[in-house]
Amino acid sequence: xxxxxxxxxxxxxxxxxxxxxxxxxxxxxxxxxxxxxxxxxxxxxxxxxxxxxxxxxxxxxxxxxxxxxxxxxxxxxxxxxxxxxxxxxxxxxxxxxxxxxxxxxxxxxxxxxxxxxxxxxxxxxxxxxxxxxxxxxxxxxxxxxxxxxxxxxxxxxxxxxxxxxxxxxxxxxxxxxxxxxxxxxxxxxxxxxxxxxxxxxxxxxxxxxxxxxxxxxxxxxxxxxxxxxxxxxxxxxxxxxxxxxxxxxxxxxxxxxxxxxxxxxxxxxxxxxxxxxxxxxxxxxxxxxxxxxxxxxxxxxxxxxxxxxxxxxxxxxxxxxxxxxxxxxxxxxxxxxxxxxxxxxxxxxxxxxxxxxxxxxxxxxxxxxxxxxxxxxxxxxxxxxxxxxxxxxxxxxxxxxxxxxxxxxxxxxxxxxxxxxxxxxxxxxxxxxxxxxxxxxxxxxxxxxxxxxxxxxxxxxxxxxxxxxxxxxxxxxxxxxxxxxxxxxxxxxxxxxxxxxxxxxxxxxxxxxxxxxxxxxxxxxxxxxxxxxxxxxxxxxxxxxxxxxxxxxxxxxxxxxxxxxxxxxxxxxxxxxxxxxxxxxxxxxxxxxxxxxxxxxxxxxxxxxxxxxxxxxxxxxxxxxxxxxxxxxxxxxxxxxxxxxxxxxxxxxxxxxxxxxxxxxxxxxxxxxxxxxxxxxxxxxxxxxxxxxx
Ligand code: ADP
Ligand code: MG
Numbered sequence: 226x227x228x229x230x231x232x233x234x235x236x237x238x239x240x241x242x243x244x245x246x247x248x249x250x251x252x253x254x255x256x257x258x259x260x261x262x263x264x265x266x267x268x269x270x271x272x273x274x275x276x277x278x279x280x281x282x283x284x285x286x287x288x289x290x291x292x293x294x295x296x297x298x299x300x301x302x303x304x305x306x307x308x309x310x311x312x313x314x315x316x317x318x319x320x321x322x323x324x325x326x327x328x329x330x331x332x333x334x335x336x337x338x339x340x341x342x343x344x345x346x347x348x349x350x351x352x353x354x355x356x357x358x359x360x361x362x363x364x365x366x367x368x369x370x371x372x373x374x375x376x377x378x379x380x381x382x383x384x385x386x387x388x389x390x391x392x393x394x395x396x397x398x399x400x401x402x403x404x405x406x407x408x409x410x411x412x413x414x415x416x417x418x419x420x421x422x423x424x425x426x427x428x429x430x431x432x433x434x435x436x437x438x439x440x441x442x443x444x445x446x447x448x449x450x451x452x453x454x455x456x457x458x459x460x461x462x463x464x465x466x467x468x469x470x471x472x473x474x475x476x477x478x479x480x481x482x483x484x485x486x487x488x489x490x491x492x493x494x495x496x497x498x499x500x501x502x503x504x505x506x507x508x509x510x511x512x513x514x515x516x517x518x519x520x521x522x523x524x525x526x527x528x529x530x531x532x533x534x535x536x537x538x539x540x541x542x543x544x545x546x547x548x549x550x551x552x553x554x555x556x557x558x559x560x561x562x563x564x565x566x567x568x569x570x571x572x573x574x575x576x577x578x579x580x581x582x583x584x585x586x587x588x589x590x591x592x593x594x595x596x597x598x599x600x601x602x603x604x605x606x607x608x609x610x611x612x613x614x615x616x617x618x619x620x621x622x623x624x625x626x627x628x629x630x631x632x633x634x635x636x637x638x639x640x641x642x643x644x645x646x647x648x649x650x651x652x653x654x655x656x657x658x659x660x661x662x663x664x665x666x667x668x669x670x671x672x673x674x675x676x677x678x679x680x681x682x683x684x685x686x687x688x689x690x691x692x693x694x695x696x697x698x699x700x701x702x703x704x705x706x707x708x709x710x711x712x713x714x715x716x717x718x719x720x721x722x723x724x725x726x727x728x729x730x731x732x733x734x735x736x737x738x739x740x741x742x743x744x745x746x747x748x749x750x751x752x753x754x755x756x757x758x759x760x761x762x763x764x765x766x767x768x769x770x771x772x773x774x775x776x777x778x779x780x781x782x783x784x785x786x787x788x789x790x791x792x793x794x795x796x797x798x799x800x801x802x803x804x805x806x807x808x809x810x811x812x813x814x815x816x817x818x819x820x821x822x823x824x825x826x827x828x829x830x831x832x833x834x835x836x837x838x839x840x841x842x843x844x845x846x847x848x849x850x851x852x853x854x855x856x857x858x859x860x861x862x863x864x865x866x867x868x869x870x871x872x873x874x875x876x877x878x879x880x881x882x883x884x885x886x887x888x889x890x891x892x893x894x895x896x897x898x899x900x901x902x903x904x905x906x907x908x909x910x911x912x913x914x915x916x917x918x919x
Contacts, residue, residue: 230399233260241393254380262390264858266426267374271345274369277318281350288348290355292316294340298333312336323354335362343368371430395427404901406445410877416441443860447871451878453911457625459887460915466507466633467609469534471499476530490663491519497659498527508635514661515830516795520639524612525555527637532563532590536609540593543618545569549745550769551593568594571741599626612637641830651875671798673825677811684778684807691776692757698776699796700760713738720760735761772800782808783817787837790824816840
């Protein structure tokens with residue numbers, strides 16, 4: 226069965242004769258096609274080639290040692306369950322050294338004299354021993370030839386399984402990897418063939434191979450990404466925009482009835498948005514404003530403006546909690562005559578059907594919702610404006626889906642994170658930016674305290690004091706990375722502990738596993754003041770607005786990034802009352818302590834982002850991780866090297882698009898080497914996705 230040809234899009238099932246029972250596991254891990262597997266790259270590489278240890282320069286180095294067991298192993302236990310196992314090894318280069326394993330007592334039985342081994346670990350030249358990290362018994366000689374790739378664990382699939390599947394693909398004689406980059410560009414940058422680049426990544430001889438493979442694949446990835454953005458942009462500007470006939474008196478009345486006066490920054494930004502909406506060109510604007518600067522009211526007014534012009538509006542948000550809150554608060558700001566629907570993943574099928582009908586008939590003015598809004602079946606009678614809140618939580622895919630919903634709708638993106646200009650260009654194309662650079666008046670700076678877990682009683686005392694004044698508090702439960710189950714348990718434990726210590730408090734618990742109704746109920750009881758203290762996981766992070774809450778306690782604050790801490794702190798200090806943010810943590814390392822200090826001293830989101838960069842060093846020069854921009858399989862935009870590739874790929878994709886893709890026939894006229902088979906498929910696929918409704 227190995228005579229057949231397999232392509233990147235061939236299903237793995239077909240390519241590798243995978244047993245049906247393993248199929249599900251693969252698919253759950255996101256592996257459907259040959260592409261999915263071949264484009265899963267090693268985390269790192271290990272050099273397993275034998276080397277002469279006497280030639281090492283450093284006193285300590287990570288090395289691979291090929292050898293055989295000499296002598297009898299010794300095993301010692303200490304401190305209860307801990308153990309140290311040691312044995313003498315004779316290396317393939319004829320040296321003698323001691324190999325040491327910690328906490329792997331069971332290996333003793335296998336260390337019989339004469340057993341061939343490949344050890345990988347930290348070698349100490351003075352002590353003449355190696356602390357073993359990885360042990361391979363009777364190793365395969367092929368490891369001697371090049372670097373060994375170490376793969377990640379993907380959705381419960383072990384690195385070993387991944388590697389063996391990849392080996393089967395890479396050894397498959399029928400594997401054909403179609404080119405995707407036009408030949409002229411490949412020549413211009415001296416890129417490898419796509420197949421060669423993939424082999425360099427998976428089976429390099431040395432790190433130089435990896436660098437060459439990466440360069441080719443990073444260009445490929447960024448070129449295709451930019452090509453898609455060019456198509457998105459063309460789709461957006463293809464039709465004439467809508468010029469909305471906004472009724473300014475109606476809007477003015479709503480503004481007059483707001484419970485506050487707009488800040489001058491809000492007035493300016495609103496004017497920019499309204500003037501865009503009235504112009505016949507489509508609006509594509511990013512509204513940037515720090516947490517608490519009052520973006521929601523701007524969104525509400527813009528949405529109302531489109532309703533006065535007789536069209537519909539949609540507000541897309543990343544979480545259900547936020548969607549429900551926006552419905553509540555926008556409901557209060559706008560006249561009752563405006564009908565507003567809520568649509569999330571938890572909306573029942575019946576309600577959903579009814580709402581879809583209303584939207585398509587125009588019986589609903591506004592809809593606020595999560596990803597569920599993007600469903601292709603959802604259509605509007607006359608959509609005029611889409612607002613995307615916390616836009617960094619959404620990608621190109623979502624922007625495309627929303628554009629497909631109407632004619633040339635106006636789009637307003639909102640974000641609290643400042644994004645450098647070069648990157649906005651690369652990720653959004655041309656986009657206008659409005660900045661809310663002023664907080665509403667009367668706000669007092671949130672007082673930020675840092676305390677250690679053993680002083681939790683004083684934290685509770687502060688909350689007690691605030692509850693006494695009629696205020697409320699949030700407590701963010703500790704976060705243990707990557708385990709939703711453990712996080713949940715932590716939140717439950719913490720809630721119980723607090724109820725025991727403070728039986729007279731009314732405590733609510735909000736977490737991601739609750740159903741929509743339950744979330745709404747808990748949130749509502751907090752908003753209405755029934756609950757004094759809300760214990761929650763980071764589901765609360767973005768956007769939540771309960772002005773009466775004045776205390777934000779963050780347990781294990783050192784586990785969170787500064788951007789998240791800033792977002793969390795932004796949940797309080799939303800009224801004229803003095804508010805507090807208490808960071809509970811006892812970090813041992815200097816950088817972590819420094820970061821908490823930054824939080825204590827700074828309150829401006831932009832400055833915090835800057836300081837965070839300084840502390841993290843040059844690893845993430847442009848703050849990409851902060852900004853929540855997309856991550857890629859190969860490219861790492863936190864590095865200068867790949868940002869340069871992004872820049873050229875951006876230019877190349879744009880010019881390729883305007884010369885060969887903007888007119889459908891021009892592409893067909895290109896010589897075959899300029900439209901390689903995989904590029905043709907990519908373009909066809911994207912063209913089908915970017916439908917232009919009439
Ligand atoms: P964000 O920009 O973080 O989304 P919100 O829109 O949630 O901020 O606004 C934060 C709080 O400030 C809300 O309670 C809102 O009602 C209030 N707010 C907004 N604008 C003003 C203003 N001009 N004056 C006073 N309070 C305001
Ligand atoms: Mg907000």
